[in-house]
Structure formats: C-alpha cells, structure tokens
Amino acid sequence: MRFLPCTPALALAAVLASLPSVPAAAQETMKMNMSLSQNSHYGVAVDTFAKEVEKRTQGRYKVQNFYSGALGAERESIEAVQLGTLDLTLTSTGPVPNFVPEVAILDIPFLFKDYAQARQTLDGPVGQEMLAKFPAKGIQALAWGENGFRHMTNNKRPVNSPDDLKGLKMRTMENPVHIQAYKQFGIIPTPMAFTEVFTALQQGTVDGQENPLSVISAAKLDQVQKYLTLTGHVYSPALILMNKAKWDKLSAADKAAFSEAAKAAVKANRARIDEDERRVVAELKSHGMAVVENVDKSKFQAALQPTFVELGKKFGQENIDRIRNSK
C-alpha cells in the first residue's frame, strides 16, 4: 500500500472532511406589531429595530413589522406576545397595567416635569426595576420607548381650564389610573382601543380624546378634532415587549444583539418625538385646529388633588415621590 506524502493541504482536507456538516445558520423571521402608521415615532422605532436585529445577528433573525394595529390593538398585542402567538410588540403603557399592575404608577398625571427627566428615570434604576417585573408574566421587556406627553382634544369647545372638561365624553386608554383621574376632571370616560378612535370621533360617539402630538399627527386626528389644549397632563411611556420563551431561546450573543437593537430603536423613537414636538403644533394649526397653547397646568394639577391622595394610598406616596423627585 503506498502512502501519499502528508502535505499541509492534504492534512487540512482530511480534517475538514472529518467535521460533521454544519448546516447554514437557520434564519427565523419574527413578527412585530404596533398601533400607528409607519410614518410615526413608533414606525421609526420598529423599522430601526428590524434593521439592527438583522445586522447584529448576521441575518440569523429577521423582524417583519406590521403597522396600524394590523395584527391587533395594543392590549391584544400584549396578550399575544404573552401567549407566544406574536413575537414582539411596541406599545404604550396604556393597557400594560392589565398584565403588570405595578407599571400603572408611571401613568399618574403630572408625574414627570419634562422629557429629559422621564427618559433619565426610565433608563435608570426606577425604570429598570420595572422592566424586571415582566418576565414573571411571560414577557421580556427589552426597553422603555416613548409615546410622549399627552394633550386634550375635543370637538365641543376650547379647554382653557379644568372646568371646561366637565361633561365631555372622552375616549381614554384602557388604563385604570387615567380613567380615575379623568373622572376627577368631570370627564365622562369611554375606554377603547386606539384602532377605534378615529371612527368614534368621526361619528361623534365621543367628543374627544387625549394623546401626544406625535400620535395626533400620525393618526391625522386634526381631520376629526377641532380643539387642542396643550395640557401635557400625562407622560405616556412605551415599551418594546418580546415573548419570553422566544427570548430565552436566543444565544447570549443574540440576546445582546436584540438588546442593542432595542436601544437603537428607542434612540430613533425619541429623536422623532423631539422633531414632532418642534413641528406638529404649527402643522395642526395650518390644518385648522384651534390650539390653546398657554395652559396654566397648576389649575389642572389642583383639580386632581383628591385623586392624587387616593393614588398615594394605592401606590405608596414614597414610591410616587421617588419618581417625581428623580433627577
């Protein structure tokens, strides 16, 4: 038997031939749903997330985005993520207290004084402690996003003071803290999913609603609302949520990739809101909305005092003060 001279090339070929065949990295496409149009502060977030996930996992994972509540409204989407029938969602915290009750503290009116404080607090210990409460509910909260400071709109009259809110039938989010506070104003609250709001306003089922400028603009609510008052009465956070079982299956490297993608998504989301905050009031005025801009917020806060006392008992005044005074 003649042995071939053992050359490096032959040795390498022999080693490679002995390796088990490694399948090409499997590619998985995940579905992500949110309630607004693609041209919005949510749209830039989910599109950035999808781009970053594919890039950072070298194509092992892709994210297919669905806009304008195509796969359901926010509450349904959170439920679907919890069940695993939907992989990811970007949602406001509106319906979240139905799943993680502790998050409702963040929906208290006039809790944050400005965007800088809200972002710093949510990105810091207070916000991170809150995110840690989701895995026990089958949901991995990847990051805090942002919806924005909410303002009041209606079709009946300009709102210059809290008394002007009395008797208005207003759509609210399905959020217990909001509903309690808005009743204190004398509002008649009608909780419903955002996907139904435009039609409800158009048909006069409700007189008004409340949402950040970014949402009012993206959903073209100026087409069905006459009056806007810049109350800024609630800071509305958002969340990037993922099915926990799907998260657990990721390798450590891919978990890091998804986390970095979420950070990039929130950066784009917040940048778009900053841009909208500079642009949208003039846009809404040009579309015919009557805007009350110089609002004495202390009057709206004073009107809510009895509710603040109740919420202090519910959440612990020290917990509320920790957030309110966070720097």
Ligand code: EAX
């Ligand atoms: O998350 O339901 C709402 O009013 C939300 O602000 C909207 O769906 C964006």
